[in-house]
Amino acid sequence: MKTQLTTAFAAFLLLSGAAYAQTVVVSPEQETVIREYVVQQEVQPITPPADVTIEVGSTLPETIELRPLEAPELEVEYQYVVVDGRTVLVEPETRRIVHIINE
Numbered sequence: 001m002k003t004q005l006t007t008a009f010a011a012f013l014l015l016s017g018a019a020y021a022q023t024v025v026v027s028p029e030q031e032t033v034i035r036e037y038v039v040q041q042e043v044q045p046i047t048p049p050a051d052v053t054i055e056v057g058s059t060l061p062e063t064i065e066l067r068p069l070e071a072p073e074l075e076v077e078y079q080y081v082v083v084d085g086r087t088v089l090v091e092p093e094t095r096r097i098v099h100i101i102n103e
Contacts, residue, residue, distance in 0.1 A: 001098045024098040026089070030074060031101050037071040038080065038087050045082040054083050 024033070048054060050088060060066070066079035069089070078089045079099065087101040 002048060024094050026099045033073055034087060043067060043082050045084065046084060054088060056097050056100060058097050060090055066090055096102060
């Protein structure tokens with residue numbers, strides 16, 4: 001019984017860690033840097049397809065062109081797209097939305 005409980009607890013910790021690792025925290029200072037970078041790039045907003053939901057955790061289709069986020073003072077490796085005045089940060093490998101900056 002003790003072995004089963006220990007195994008179950010270890011599995012719980014492992015799964016909790018995986019969920020925690022997916023959490024993206026963007027500080028207010030980073031949001032400011034990103035917002036200024038996007039404004040300087042003069043990126044045109046896109047209209048996503050009707051079947052695409054713009055929310056954290058959603059995946060963007062390949063038909064949406066992502067732009068590189070190349071602000072030297074940031075230590076993140078995300079891409080972005082502008083939708084309805086919001087900057088949408090996307091994990092390039094999975095195309096998953098990780099954070100949305102409202103204007």
